[in-house]
Amino acid sequence: MERVKALIALEDGRTFPCTSFTGTGETSGEVVFNTSMSGYQEILTDPSYRGQMVTMTYPLIGNYGVNPEDVESDRIQVSALLIKEYQEFPSNFRATESLADYLKKQGVLGVENFDTRALTRHIRKTGAMRAFISTIDLNPASLIEKARAIPSMTGQDLVKEVTTSSPYFWENGKPVWIKKGELEDGSDIWKSKGTRFSVVAFDFGIKYNILRCLEAEGCEVLVVPATFSLDKIRSYQPDGIFLSNGPGDPEPLTYAIESAKSLIGQYPIFGICLGNQILGLALGGRTFKLKFGHRGGNQPVKNLKTGTVEITSQNHGFAVDTDSMIGKNIELTHINLNDNTFEGFQHKEYPLFAVQYHPEAAPGPHDAHYLFKNFIKMMKKWSSV
C-alpha cells in the first residue's frame, strides 16, 4: 500500500507530520476527536460531521473493513479521517472492502502514523479548531495560513450541504425517491395511514439509523428537505414531526427555527441533536459552542424522570444553554453526568420532546432506544385526543 508523507496544521500553529494511507490530497475542516472504539464507518458517513475532520482516539482503525450495511448516509461526510495506525488487513465476515479503498473511492483523505493522543490532548486543552492537511504542501507556515483562512464553524449554515434536495420515503431500510409532481398536497400520500404512524422528518443531515429505528417502531416516514414548505406538510396531516440531527451551529438556521416555531403545539414533535437545539431556539432559548464537544459512545446521561443512567452515543459541538430554558414551560429530562450540560427536555403543555444525544446509536449503545417508543406513545396519545 502506498503511503505518502503528509502534514496536519492547526490554526494555532501546531503541526503534526503524518502519513496518508489514501494517496495524495488536501483537505480542510474543523478538527475534532471521537472516543468510540468501534463504529468508524458509521462515523465517517454521519452527516453531522460535515465540515469536520475526525480523529479517532482508539489507535487501531480499519480492523474490520467496511461493508454496505453500516452506513448512516449515502456517502462519506467527514473531510478527513485521522488515526494512529491504519489496519490494512481487515477481518470480519461482513467486510466487503478495505477502509482505505472506501475512502479513496470517495476522495476522502485518511492520515495515520502520528501521535493522535497528543492531538486529542491539544484539542481538549485549547478547544476544537480549524485545520488543514496536505500531502502536496508540506510547508508548516503555509499550511497554518491555510488553516486560518477556513471559515469558522460558528455562524455557518452547513445543513444546506447535507439536506436532501427532494423528499423521499424511507421504506424497507432505504430511500424511495419521489418523482416530480407525485407529491402534491393532500393526506393520501401515505401508504399505511391507520396501520403505521405517518411521520414527516426534517432532514438537517439525518442519520439512516434514525429512519431505521422509526420504521422498525411502526412509522411510515417521509423525509423532507430542511426548507420544506409547512403548508405542504400540513396538507399531509402527519401524525408526528421529527427534527433530525445535523452539522454545525444551529443559530444561523433561521428557516428551521421558524418552521419549528410554527409546528410546536400543532403536532407531536421529537427532536434529536441539532433538532433538539432548533427546538430550544424556537422556544426562546440560547445555544453555545462547547469547547471541544461531545463525541463518543460512552457519555453518561441521567434520565431525571427515572433517576437511571443511560450510556449514550453523542456527536455535537453546540449545546442548549440550560439557564436560557428557564421559564420556557419545559421540563429538563436529561443531563450529561460528565459536565451537567443540557441533554433533553419535554414541553409541559405541548406534545414535544427532544434529546441532544443519539438514541439511534450507530455507533454506540442502545440504552436510549426507548425514546423512539416514547415518540410512538406520544403520537398515539395525541391522535386519540
Added chain:
Amino acid sequence: MPKRSDLKKILIIGAGPIIISQGCEFDYSGTQACKALREEGFEVVLINSNPATIMTDPEMAEATYIEPITPQMVEKIIQKERPDALLPTLGGQTGLNTAIAVAKMGVLEKYNVEMIGASIEAINKAEDRDLFRKAMNKINLRIPESGIASTMEEVREIAEVIGFPIIVRPSFTLGGTGGGVAYNKEDLEVMAKAGLDASLITQIMLEESVLGWKEYELEVMRDHRDNVVIICSIENMDPMGIHTGDSITVAPIQTLTDREYQIMRDASIAIIREIGVDTGGSNVQFAVNPKNGEMIVVEMNPRVSRSSALASKATGFPIAKIAAKLAVGYTLDEISNDITGETLASFEPTLDYCVVKIPRFTFEKFPETEDYLTTSMKSVGETMAIGRTFKEALQKGIRSLEIGRHGLGSDGKDHADLFQGPPSESEIIKKLATPNSQRLFYLREAFLANIPMDIIYERTMIDPWFLNQINQIVELEKKISRCKTEKIISDELLFQAKAYGFSDIQLAHLTNRTAKDILNQRNKARIKPVYKLVDTCAAEFKASTPYYYSTYEMECEARISDKKKVMILGSGPNRIGQGIEFDYCCVHASFALREEGVESIMVNSNPETVSTDYDTSDKLYFEPLTQEDVLHIIEKEKPDGVIVQFGGQTPLNLSVPLHKAGVPILGTQPESIDRAEDRKLFQAMLKKLRLVQPDNGTATDAEEAADIAEEIGYPVIVRPSYVLGGRAMKIVYNRIELENFARIAIDASPGHPILIDKFLEEAIELDVDAISDGTTTIIGGIMEHIEEAGIHSGDSACILPPVNVEQKLLDEVAAATKAMAAELNIIGLMNVQYAIKDGRLYVIEVNPRASRTIPFVSKATGIPLAKLATKVMLGKSLQELGFTKEVVTSHISVKEAVLPFDRFPDVDSLLGPEMKSTGEVMGIDKDFGSAFAKAQLGARQNLPVEGTVFISVQNKDKQAVLSVAEQFFHLGFRIVATNGTSRFLEENHIQNIKINKVSIGRPHVVDAITNGEIQLIINTGTGDEPRNDGYLIRRAALKYSIPYTTTIAGAMAICKGITAMKKMEMTVKTIQEYHI
C-alpha cells in the same frame, strides 16, 4: 441513594491459597473491597487462609481470620462475629462455593446474615448449567447444545440431538483428562466410553462443538438502580477450545464492527439482569462463529474474576472497589471516577491503547505432562503489556513474561539458534495445530517459512487480523535483518522498529551489533520512549492518577516531581517459585515509603497484583522488568534509589546492570548480593566466619561432576546455578543417575557451572528470615521444616517457632545469621537456610533479599518485616523503628504448601528439591497439632478422624514408620499395608491388613481407593521408576482427593494433627487478637 445504614459489619470470604485458575487477582480484588468498605465506615470481618495476601494484613479489616476456608469455619466466625452481611463475590470460586455451602447449612438464616452482591438464586442460576440454559433461552440467547449422559445409550440419544462434532467432557476428572472432540459416531463410541470410565461419577457431558469460534469477554457492572455499564471488552486471540486463562487476550475487542459489538453489549446487559446479579460485576463469555457472526453465550461468572482484574488494570477502572460500594447501596452515578477525579463511575471506559495479556506456563517443571493446551487451565501466571499498537504490546508482553525471550523471536534464542536451523515445515504445522505454550513463536516460524496465511489460519483458527499483525512484525524483522551486512540501520527504520515493540537486544541480534550500539544510536537520534497515561477516557478529561505505559511517539505525559522518590521493582508474572509473596513485599515497600513521606514509583508487569493497583503507589509504570525498559524509566524519573530486594529473582538479576549504569541501589549492595550468590566468594566468607556448609563442588561437565560426587560421597544434590525455585535440581544416589542428570542441569542454565552438594539425609532444615540495618541484625523468625532436607523449602510445610530444635542450636542459628548479615553488610532483609544433622549446623544458602516466607513470618509474629526493611533502607535504624528483639510467639504457626498436581495428568506427586507448589496456607493455633490440622484443611487435605490408613513405604523408611503406625492404631484407625510394609509391621506387632500392590494383582490398593475404603495414604518412594506402584497409588489419591503424604515427617505431623482434631473442636481467633 447513598450507602445502606442498616449494615454495620460485613463478612468477606477470600479465595485461599494460590492455585492454578485462582491466582493473586483475588487478593487484589479482596484488598480493594476491604479498603472501600472501611473507607465507608463499615466493619470488615475477613476469612482467608493465605498469609501471603495483602488483604490479610491486620490493617485491612477489623477482624482477620487466617483460618481454613471451610463452611464450618465460616459458621464459627459468623457465630462469633455476628456480621450483618456476607459479601461472597470477591473470593473467586472458593468464596462463592463456600458462601453457598454456608447458606445451604442454614447458617445465614440462623444468624440473620444477608447475602449482598449476588443472591443464592443468582449464583445458582449462573452456575447450574440447566438453570443457565433456561435463563438464556428466556432472553432469546443461545448456549451450546449439551446433555449429560451416564450410559452409552444416553450418549447416543444426546448425540442425535446435538450433531457432530461433539465435545466429550467427563465430569469430575483431573485436569480435564479423558475428554476430546468426536467428529463421527465411531469417535464418539470410543471417547464417550473412555470418558465414562475416567469420570469419578461415571458421567460425561456432551456438548456442541464451537471449537475454533472466536472468543470474547465482556466485564459488566450493575447497581441496584439497574444501571448497567460495560467496563471492558476482551477478545481472545486463541479461539474457543483453549481456556481463556491460557489464551493470549486483547483489550478492547478488535474484529467486531460496532453493530456486532452492540449486540454483544445488549446481550451481556440482558444476562446480568436475567441472572439477577443485583449489584457488582460479572464476566460474560461469548463465542462467535467467524463464518457468519452467529453468537452464543459460553458462560457467566456472577463475581469478580481473573478477567475483571485484567479489565481493571487494562482500563484503570477499579471493578472490585466499585463492586464493594455498589453492594452496600451506592449507585454508579454516586461514585466518582478516581482517575479523572471529575467524572463518575457511571460511564464506560474507553481505551486509546491496546492491551495484551499473555499467560505464563510452567510445563518445564512437569516434564511428564505434554505441553498441550485445552479447556482446562494450565498457566500459573500472566503478564500484561500496554502499547499504542497491538504489535508493540505483544512484543512488550513477550519480554514481560521473563521466559528468556526479548520479543517475538529474532533474539538469538530461536529454533535456528538452538538447533542449527529453522524447524521443518511439518514441525511448524504440528505446533500450530496443537495449541501449546510455544505456539506464538511457531507463528513467527510459519511466516518465515512462507507458509500461506490461509493454511496458518486453518490450523490455528486464530483470526487473520492477529495473524497479519504477527506477519507485519516478521516482515519488519526481515527488513531489519537486511541491514546485517552493513551493520547500519537508519534512524527512521530504528524508530519504526521500536514502535513495533522490538527490544534493543532483538535489534542488535538482527543487525549484528551490540545492544549498547543500538542504545547509542538511539541516544544520538533521540529515539526514546515516551510515557502515556492510562486514564479511562482516552484523554477526554484530565487524569489525576499517574498510571503510565511506554510507547514510541511524540508527547511524553510523565509528570516528574522534585520530591524524594524511590522506585520499587516488582516481581513480574507469577510462576512457581516466584509468586504473590514477593508482590506482598513490594506493596509493603510502597506503604512504608508513603509512611516516610517518600514518593513511591512501582514498576511491574503483572495485572493480577495489588502492586499494580493504581493507588498502591504514588506512581505506577506498567512495564516489562527488563534492563532496557527499567533504565528508560529511571532515566525519566531519576529516583533517589531503587529497591531490588523485594521482587524475588527478577529485580535481583537487574541489580548489577543497574548498578553499573550508576543507579543507586537501596539497601544491600550488589557486591554483597554477588558474594552470597557466587560459590567461591560465599565459601570464603563461611570459612572466615567458621561456619560450615555441606561438602560441595562445581563442575562444567558430567565427567567432572561424577569426580566431585565420588570425592564427597553419595547422595548428592545436583543443580544449575542462577535459577530460582529449584529448577532442574535433583538428589542422586549413584554415578549413573548423576551423569544422566548432570547433562540436564547443564542445559538448564547454559554457560554456568552446575553445583554439587553433599545431601544431608534426614537432616532437619531451618529457614531464617532476618533484618539488618547495617549494625544490628534482628531475627524475624526461625522456621523448622516439617519435611526433611532435600525437599524444596517452598514445598515443605514449616513451623514457627521450631518445636524439635534445642535452644542451644537455635542460639547458634541466631549467632550465625547475625555474623553473616554483618559480614555481607546486609541492609534490609536476608534469608538463610540451614540444615541440622547429628547436632551440627550447616549453612545451605543465603539470600540477601526478601524471601518467600516474609509474609508468613510477618503474619505469625505481627512484625511487618518488609515495611521495616524498607525504612531501614531509607536510613532508619532498627532502634529508631522500635524493633530490637526477636518475637517468639506462644502460639504455633504452620505454613503448608499447595500443589498443582491435579492439573497435570501423569505427573507424580512426590516432593523433591525442585519446587512445584503454587501457593501456601497458614494454620495458627496454640499447639502444633491444631495449627497443623488447620493448615491441612486450608490446603484442602481433609484429614480423617477415623477410618483406614494405608501405609506403603520404601525400605529405608520402614523403621521410622513404626511409631506412626502405632499412633494411628491407637487413634482407632484400621491399617492396611502392602506386602513388605505389612510384614514389617506384623513383625513389630502392629496389627494390619495386607493389601495387594497393583503389580501383584486384583483386588489391589487402587481398587480400595476407588471404592472409598481408604481415608489416608502414607506412601514414600523415590519416583525414579516411572509408573510404578507408588505412582499409581499417588495418582489415585489425587483423583479421589484422598489426603496423602509422601514423607515420614509429613505422616508424623498428620498424626499429631489428627490427634488434636480428635481431642477438641477447632476454634477461631483473629490475628488482631494474636498480636495484641
